[in-house]
Amino acid sequence: MLDEKLKNCFDEMVVYKDLKKSNFFNSLSLPSFMRDWILKKFEDESGFFSVDEVTNFVHTYLPRREDWDSIKNRIVKENQHVKFLAKISIDINIQTGKVSFNLPDFGLSNKFTIIEDDVWQKYKDDLIHGETWGMVELGYLSPDNFDWSFEFDTNKSKAKDGKSGKISLLSFKTFCPYKIDLEYFKDVRKEFTVDEWLNVILGAVDYNSKGYKNEEEKLTMITRLLPFVEKRLNLIELAPKGTGKSYLFGRVSRYGWLSSGGVMSRAKMFYDQTRHTEGLIATNDFVTLDEVQTISFSDVDEMRAALKGYLESGIYTVGNHEGRSDAGMILCGNISKEIMDADGYSNMFTELPSVFHESALIERFHGFIKGWNIPRMNDDLKVCGWALNSEYFCSIMHELRNDSSYRAIVDELVEVPYAADTRDTEAVKRIATAYLKLLFPNVRSSKDISVREFKRYCLDRARKMRDTIIYQLGLLDIEYHGKNLPQFSIREEKNENN
Template identity: 30%
Template sequence: MELWESLLKDNFGSAVVDKPKAIKNEIQGLPRYVSEYLLGYFCEDEITESGLQETNRYIAEHRIDSKEKEKFKNTLRVDGVLKVIDKFKVKINLGKGKKNPTQLEIPSLAINNAEADDAVLAEHPRLMIDGLWGMGEINYNGTETKLVNFKPFQLSDIDVDELKEGRSAFNSDEWLNIMISTVGLNYENYSRREKLILLSRLIPMVENNIFMMEFGTPGTGKTYAYENISSYSRVISGSNITGPQLFYNLGTNQDGLLVQYDVLLFDEIDKIKKSGLAEDIYSKLFQYLESGKFDRGGVEKVSECGIMMVGNLPPGEFDKNNLLVNALNPGNTSSAFLDRLAGVVPGWEIKSIGNPNMAYTKNFGFAADYFSEVIHKLRRTDYQYIKNRIRLDEASGRDTKAIHRIVNGMMKLVYPHGEISDNELKEIVELAVEYRQFVCDQNYSISKENIFNKKIEFSIY
């Protein structure tokens, strides 16, 4: 065990997990943050064979395979009670004529119209926001199916100030190693710059209303963190998403994904080069990325959701100077749309993960459920006093806003305690300016508008 691992365990206790064992023994069919929660529950001090066996017995007894849902529903019908592991979510029905005031979804049983006990909702309000993974006790009385007890498999309350205080025990190199290990990668495979690039992928997870892109070779883990470490993120295919799914469904009066999550990742956007984003999606994203608002059918919604779009590099020799025009549909490269893009992460500098034995972490890191809650709560943190130290020259209002947001996001990920040296601040401002400068250069290359023909400079004071 390295010194920083001992310090991590000393400072954060049960929030820390042996990542290699957690990854090796990941429970199939469950998100990483749920899997690590259960392993931590049954293997409190150390992941052991007996603890793993107990975990697997518990999962096998209560996790329902889709092919067996009718068998379990029959058990519920006959016995009147059933305990189920699933992601439960509740909608509230108001007004006269509504049969049930609560509408509970139990996906593994293909049930979407059960009820939920008021006491359960009062204790676990996230059931009514984005849903929660956990063990639900379901009762059936012949006419009504109801959630009467619930044990969450996600941490429901985290004191983010404890993370900020604990960060003071580490230097930035040690903290970068912790963060890379938490994501699940082997920090020894990356330089300091590559670690910063990897972490900058997570900026939309911690920063409200930011729009970023990343392009790189396949197998570098562009979607890995979004799929494994946060319950507040959602990976979608840009070619398959519809307006009702993304924004608002007028038929069901249901909020779209943009309102339900902290961040959406549009995967493999290079694959929609021919068709581009659907017009109704593109136009409303255009509106949303400017104001944080959108309307659909006269219904206006406000959201703080970030947008991350990732894609593989275009085939053939990599032409960095014409990347966006080669990777995106011409209809999605208007200067106004690209100007809303805060920055492009240089994923082309990150090598493919390769051999899993060498690629994945060999160290301790934060448990995924803890980290998921921490980065969610950090969205409310603002380092205005740090941003006030940055002077930008040749920067428009949008340039300044984008650079400040990237710096703010990197502060949360690397310096959440707010203590940073001049050289460290210069390092993350250089990265932010680089990401934004790439957008300006691409925009000038495509549009030839002189307002994008510039070199952004900065100074720290």
């Protein structure tokens, strides 16, 4: 039985999720990674938890943004030490050597904060790896107690005597209460069949495998996870309404960002010259533009140029600032029944914002997800049973992004035909690598996977995803009309051994 195998193999990383029968967590508006962390904290061995205990914990330690003024009053005016769960990033001042922090979800910038040296030395190992979640304890350092001998920054927050108070970080406890053992995760994959592993992945991201009619529906669904495991993988998905795009990209992983509708600027996406702050691309594993038809851009030409440069090389330049990132870009939009029925053989990009009406930009997206192969969300698709902790699973996927051994295996296996287009080759290999990481993390060399499985689950699916992009380019631009995808295959020497 899969439940028992899952618990035996992953032990404490398994939680009981009941999203089909209970709307309790929906009412709390928690992302999956936060919900599973709380479940793990309060569930007993049978999966039971006290609703009152969980509710009290959430109200105490998970404040909303609108609670920030009340929190500031407690810290600054009432001189209390306040603890709560928050996303935090640090900033080290090169001139002064002082360390400060940001709480982006509450609008608290490093101008108004400080981490004193003794606190920094104690918690720096947990804080130094970029934006992270954890239990912060905050207090107030009044102007009289603050050492201004190293303070060179002049800003409006200072009092008339040239000094101002600071919110101080007193302690920090990392959100992740366990160490990620990536090698164990890779090894334990051997205990599951491909079908079982598909079900494990679906449960980890809150879906019930029994709600899907066939393997193709399952595979299309988990294709959305490819940018979670592979750096700078850029995808386009068009799907009917209600297939869970927003949920998966916006509520499951703490390493990504979902933007729905509204105005998007180059400053928000890449770099803000006025504030000297990095944008979404620099601080996330992936950025998803959801309901892309409703998104407008403050300067279309400016954004198109920035996107083309970044999608090609991972480098973006704004003014005198040059940045690098490994974030993938995903475009998600809804699709009409007429276009859906054509199965990708009509012009699907006509309703995209004008910024994407250029073949040179679209070509830089590696693959297309046919979201109409994913069933509309219903209660039977909601997980109900033992499943991998979403926070743990997403942390594993985040770590897999840095493992280049899978790409080396793909390079060894895939035969690239003569004069193949470089962008097509890179797209197919990058998608195939992501599938290999997601479905066969146990593979350490080309000998660890059969030709049949690699071709079926990695190479063929990568080719089809890229082929749709090429076909759509032909409808968008006469220059691409009639272009065919190179005939990638498995190297002969590997074929002979399998």
